[in-house]
Amino acid sequence: MNPLGSLKYHLNVNLLGRSFLRFDRMRLTRRMRRVGFWKNEYLSPPLMTSPWLKELIASHYLKGRYANGHGPVAWVTSGGPVEFLVALGYYVLYPENHGAVCGIRRSAEDLCIMAEGHGYSRDICSYARTDFGAMLGGKTPVGRLPRPDLLLCCSNICQTVLLWYRVLAHHFKVPLILVETPFLYRDALPHQVDYVKRQLEAGVEVAEKVAGRSLTPSALGLVARRSKEASLLWAEIMTCGKQCPTPITAFDEFIHMAPIVEMRGEQFTVDYYRAMLAELKGRIEHKLGALKNEKKRILWDNLPIWYRMRRLSQLLAERGVAMVASTYTNAWGELAEMMDSSKPIESAARVYLHPILNRGTGHKLETIENMAREYQADGIILHSDRSCKPYSVGQMDQREKLAKEMNLAALLLEADHNDPRVYSDEQAENRLEAFLEVLGA
Amino acid sequence: MSGGDVHALGIDAGSTTLKLVALDGQCSMLWHMLEPSQPRLEEQAKRMLQEASAKAGRELGEESIVATGYGRNLIPAGRRITEITCHARGAFAATGHGGTLVDIGGQDSKVIVIGQDGQVTNFVMNDKCAAGTGRFLEVAATRLDISLDELGRVALDSKGEVSISSTCTVFAESEIVSQLARGQPIEHIVRGLVRSLIRRVAALAKSAGISAPLMLSGGVAKNPAVREFLAQELSQAVELPNHPQLMGAYGAALLARADK
Numbered sequence: 001m002n003p004l005g006s007l008k009y010h011l012n013v014n015l016l017g018r019s020f021l022r023f024d025r026m027r028l029t030r031r032m033r034r035v036g037f038w039k040n041e042y043l044s045p046p047l048m049t050s051p052w053l054k055e056l057i058a059s060h061y062l063k064g065r066y067a068n069g070h071g072p073v074a075w076v077t078s079g080g081p082v083e084f085l086v087a088l089g090y091y092v093l094y095p096e097n098h099g100a101v102c103g104i105r106r107s108a109e110d111l112c113i114m115a116e117g118h119g120y121s122r123d124i125c126s127y128a129r130t131d132f133g134a135m136l137g138g139k140t141p142v143g144r145l146p147r148p149d150l151l152l153c154c155s156n157i158c159q160t161v162l163l164w165y166r167v168l169a170h171h172f173k174v175p176l177i178l179v180e181t182p183f184l185y186r187d188a189l190p191h192q193v194d195y196v197k198r199q200l201e202a203g204v205e206v207a208e209k210v211a212g213r214s215l216t217p218s219a220l221g222l223v224a225r226r227s228k229e230a231s232l233l234w235a236e237i238m239t240c241g242k243q244c245p246t247p248i249t250a251f252d253e254f255i256h257m258a259p260i261v262e263m264r265g266e267q268f269t270v271d272y273y274r275a276m277l278a279e280l281k282g283r284i285e286h287k288l289g290a291l292k293n294e295k296k297r298i299l300w301d302n303l304p305i306w307y308r309m310r311r312l313s314q315l316l317a318e319r320g321v322a323m324v325a326s327t328y329t330n331a332w333g334e335l336a337e338m339m340d341s342s343k344p345i346e347s348a349a350r351v352y353l354h355p356i357l358n359r360g361t362g363h364k365l366e367t368i369e370n371m372a373r374e375y376q377a378d379g380i381i382l383h384s385d386r387s388c389k390p391y392s393v394g395q396m397d398q399r400e401k402l403a404k405e406m407n408l409a410a411l412l413l414e415a416d417h418n419d420p421r422v423y424s425d426e427q428a429e430n431r432l433e434a435f436l437e438v439l440g441a
Numbered sequence: 442m443s444g445g446d447v448h449a450l451g452i453d454a455g456s457t458t459l460k461l462v463a464l465d466g467q468c469s470m471l472w473h474m475l476e477p478s479q480p481r482l483e484e485q486a487k488r489m490l491q492e493a494s495a496k497a498g499r500e501l502g503e504e505s506i507v508a509t510g511y512g513r514n515l516i517p518a519g520r521r522i523t524e525i526t527c528h529a530r531g532a533f534a535a536t537g538h539g540g541t542l543v544d545i546g547g548q549d550s551k552v553i554v555i556g557q558d559g560q561v562t563n564f565v566m567n568d569k570c571a572a573g574t575g576r577f578l579e580v581a582a583t584r585l586d587i588s589l590d591e592l593g594r595v596a597l598d599s600k601g602e603v604s605i606s607s608t609c610t611v612f613a614e615s616e617i618v619s620q621l622a623r624g625q626p627i628e629h630i631v632r633g634l635v636r637s638l639i640r641r642v643a644a645l646a647k648s649a650g651i652s653a654p655l656m657l658s659g660g661v662a663k664n665p666a667v668r669e670f671l672a673q674e675l676s677q678a679v680e681l682p683n684h685p686q687l688m689g690a691y692g693a694a695l696l697a698r699a700d701k
Contacts, residue, residue, distance in 0.1 A: 400650055403563055412565070426511070427549070431566055434525035438561045 005069020017062045025055040042317035044290055047252070049276045056272060057101075057258050061142035067091035068146045072211040075168060076152040077161045078261055079355050081179060081348045083227050084204050086265035087219040088211045091146060094262040095168075098134065098145065099127035103306030103418040105141040112419055114139075126387040126418035128164045135171055148174055150210045152203065156181040156358040158390045175210060177203040181353050185360045188353045196349035204345075223265035224341035224348070233273035234260045235333030240280045241324040242375050245289025246297070247280045250326040251313040252290060254304045260332045295320030296441045298409075299371055301327045301364075301398075302383035302391045303417040308425075315432065319441040324375045327367055328391075331356050334367075361394030365401060372406055379409035379439045381432075386416040411435035447471060447497035449505050451694025452490070453524065453687075454482055454512030457547030457575060458660060461489055462690040463497065464698050468534070472496065473687055483515040490517070507697035509689050511548060522696055524689045525553055525564050531692030532656050533559035535682035540654040543646055543671065543679075544688070545661035547575040550642050552649040565649040573641035575661045577610045581634045584617050585627055593664035596635045599628035605637040613637065635666045643674035656680045658688040 028051035031037060038045040067073045074085050078096040085092055102108040103126075111133025112126055120132050134140045151174060153165035162178070169176040179199045182192050208214055234257070240247050256276065259269040283289075298316075300323050305312065316323060335354055340347035356364055368380065380402055382395045399410040413431060416422035446465060453460040459482070461474040474493065479485045486508075494501050508518035509527040524544070532542045532555065539555040550573045554563040567573040582589050603625050605616055613634065620630050646655075655677045661667050662685035672679045682688060 396648055400563075404650075410563075427566075430511070430523060434523040434561075434564060437523055437526045438564070 002069050005066075009063075009066040009070035012066050013059075013063050017059065021055045021058050021062070024058075025051040028054065040314075040317075042292055042314070042320075044288060044292055047248075047256075047276065047279050049272065049279055052272055052275065053256055053258065056263065056268065060258075060263060061101075063091055064093055064142070064146045065144045066146075072149045073146045074150040074152055074207070075148040077154050077157060077165070079157040079352060079357070080152045080154040081200060081203075081352045082152070083223045083265050083344060083348060084200070084215055084220055085150075085152065085207055087223040088207055088213060088215055090150070090207070090211065092262065093145060093148070095131040095134075096127050097258060097262045098140065098142065099130040099418055100306050101142060102130050102134070102140065104309070106307055106420075107139070107141050108307065108418045109420055111137070111139065112421075122419075125158075125160045125164070126416055126422075128160060128167075130418055131164070132167065135168065148172055150174055150207060151176040152179070152207075153177070154179040154181060154352060156352055156355050158357065158388070175206055177206050179203060179352070181358055183360075184353060184358055188350060192353060193346065193349050196353055197346050200345050200349055220344045221341050224339065224344040226267055226270050227265045228336060228339035228341055230260055230264060230266075230269045230273055231333055231336035231339060233270065233277055235336045237273060237277050237280060238325060238330060238333055240277075240284060243284050244297075244376065245287065245291065245294035246322050246324045247283035247288060247290055249290045249313070250300045250323040250329060251304075251309055253326065253329040254306075254309060257329050257332060289322070291317050291320060291322050293320050294322045296378045296439050297322050297324045297376055298439070299323070299325050299327070299368065299375065299377045299380040300383065301368060301380060301395065302385045303328055303388055305383065305415045305423065306418055307420045308415075308423065308428075311425075312432075315429065316436075319436050321436065321439065321441045323381075324377060325371050327356060327364065327371070330367070330371065357390050361398065364394065365398050368398065368402065369406060372402070372408055377408065379411070379435070381411050381413050381435070383417075384412050384414045386414070386422050387419065388417060409435060409439040445471065447493075447499075447501065447505075449507075449694045449697035450490070450493060450501055451527070451690040451692065451697055452486060452506060452508050452510075452516055452518065453527065453689035453693060454478065454486060454508065454510035454516055455524075455547055455660075455689070456511050457579075458686070459485060459489060459512075460687050460690040461493055462687055462694045463493060464694045468695060468698055470684070470687075470691060470694075473684070473690065475686065478512070482512040486512070486516045504700070505697055507693040507700070509693040519697065519700060522693060525551060525561060527689045527692035527696065528658055529553050529555045529561045529692065530559065530695050531688035531690075532658055532682055534695055535684075535688065535691065536656060536680060538654070539652070540656055540680075541646065541649065541651045542656045542658060542688075543642060544659040545573070545575055545638075545642060545657070545667065546659045547579070550574050550645060550659075552642075552646045554649055554652050562652075563649050565645055567641070567645055573638060573645060575659070577613065577638050578634065578661065578664070580610050580614055581617060581631070584614055585631065587627070587631065590663075592631060592635070593666040595628050596632040596664075596666035597669065599626075599632040601626065601629040601632070602636060603629045603633035605630070605633040632666070635664070635670055639667060639670040639674050643671065646675060651675060651677070653677060654680050656682065658682060658685040660686045662686065 074090045112129040114133035115129040263269045463471045504519040506518040508516035513521040542553045550567040
């Protein structure tokens with residue numbers, strides 16, 4: 001930390017930024033209350049908490065912009081055990097979330113091309129290429145990304161991150177904490193939990209050294225409690241999708257999931273999800289669906305297609321098809337019960353071993369089958385994501401089983417979560433329309 | 442009601458050909474029209490529909506028309522339905538049973554599993570690549586200076602077969618050039634090309650889960666080598682409906698008739 005850096009941070013973030021973003025949130029909220037604000041024929045108005053979400057995300061990246069010089073910065077994978085970093089006062093950046101922002105804002109393609117120009121193959125995950133492009137060219141729709149002082153990579157989501165974070169470590173010349181999570185075919189065994197726990201303990205030491213401060217049990221306990229509370233709220237938010245009509249679609253969840261991924265452990269994240277849940281309960285009470293006329297219900301498997309979300313959401317809404325849940329957004333809530341803030345490190349070791357991507361394809365199929373029953377789904381779209389092999393492997397068999405054994409209409413939709421060059425509107429929509437005809441929508 | 446009166450039209454605007462089928466009140470095919478697709482599809486379809494109205498002896502309103510195929514959104518029709526549903530409906534009506542329909546069109550290949558009541562129970566389409574489609578054979582035929590109609594016979598009569606390893610249309614073309622340069626007989630290359638196409642389609646069919654009997658539709662079905670090789674690769678007899686190329690338009694016309 002240097003005094004000038006901190007002054008700049010407080011001036012831009014706490015004084016100017018916070019006031020501007022709060023004002024903007026109020027302005028947007030007022031606009032949403034105006035009669036005639038919402039003109040979509042098929043979709044209900046967005047949640048009133050949406051401007052708050054916009055404020056949170058903008059504030060997160062604003063803090064990042066001025067973080068260097070004010071406090072330590074860590075870049076982490078989306079499934080990374082982040083609680084001890086938050087407790088140590090790190091500003092935490094998630095390159096995958098940033099990648100999604102670039103995908104939505106249509107700047108991912110240019111960043112991927114930039115990475116490819118430096119020799120990174122098109123076969124590499126498009127999040128990684130987006131991140132490399134931002135790292136190499138410094139361009140980002142969020143203004144500026146802070147330089148990391150520390151990297152934390154957890155292998156519980158894929159193996160690509162192991163190489164991706166080595167590239168980052170080489171480029172930024174900063175320490176890399178690697179948390180290796182053994183793949184699980186059933187629940188974690190005690191020695192597996194112990195193995196991850198010891199890596200976390202070693203990681204804490206590195207993080208303390210980089211931050212220049214010690215981790216206190218009370219600070220870690222507080223962050224772990226908030227993390228659990230937010231995850232429980234997020235899990236409850238997703239269960240609202242079980243209602244008919246559903247007050248929320250998976251498209252909404254893809255957007256509203258940002259805080260649970262990149263702002264875990266913060267009190268404002270808990271506050272935000274509490275307000276969002278209250279609003280959804282209100283919608284349920286008034287039978288207000290996310291779609292104005294819900295006729296069919298489907299699930300989504302895998303990451304979203306960030307650059308086509310609006311188009312796909314509209315296309316489904318026009319046919320009365322509500323996407324009531326997704327395995328992807330579910331992943332950030334399903335382990336909430338497993339969190340134990342009284343044993344933050346051991347519980348983190350257990351929780352971060354169990355994400356859906358660190359378990360067998362049979363477990364994923366079981367998760368989908370349970371979701372199909374609980375959410376009363378008529379069909380499922382399995383996004384075969386060229387960039388996410390661990391998520392896409394097994395989908396052909398899963399599709400067949402879901403169609404035959406559960407009588408679900410099932411579509412395998414080939415695309416890529418962040419690289420629009422892999423996506424063909426004409427072909428994808430033709431398949432989607434045929435699927436909707438099979439669904440009877 | 443006269444059996445000769447046109448009651449419904451189905452129009453299939455494919456990437457290679459534009460097909461139109463007219464049905465009578467008993468859902469029998471009265472006549473059809475088939476033309477190569479032109480770049481200005483909208484104008485071509487309008488002209489075709491005018492000709493159809495003239496042939497029918499009366500103006501046919503949009504409510505009597507269902508459009509399908511890639512260009513369906515450009516066609517004035519009461520409803521627009523994907524070729525998956527239309528091909529399934531057409532093949533079911535033409536054969537009288539369900540099963541697995543393999544449709545190899547100009548731009549894509551589809552495998553549609555049809556239930557015993559004619560409903561689509563599953564479908565898969567080729568990925569974003571022309572290798573498993575009619576376009577693959579068109580490109581090869583042009584390069585080898587053989588007409589598309591001859592291609593099947595040449596492949597079947599060939600005593601030898603060259604292995605075409607590439608599954609990409611563009612690279613297959615360069616592979617053809619290399620094979621020609623090595624002095625391989627043209628018929629061996631042709632046989633290898635059809636085999637390559639069918640292997641890809643067979644893999645697609647297996648991924649959908651084949652439910653017997655196996656049926657084939659689409660313009661490529663006219664190629665006898667395609668039929669034979671598909672039967673070999675999937676170890677099943679292949680049933681060909683009458684007018685395999687018209688199954689999409691026929692199904693569309695049946696759906697238009699059902700709407701009435």
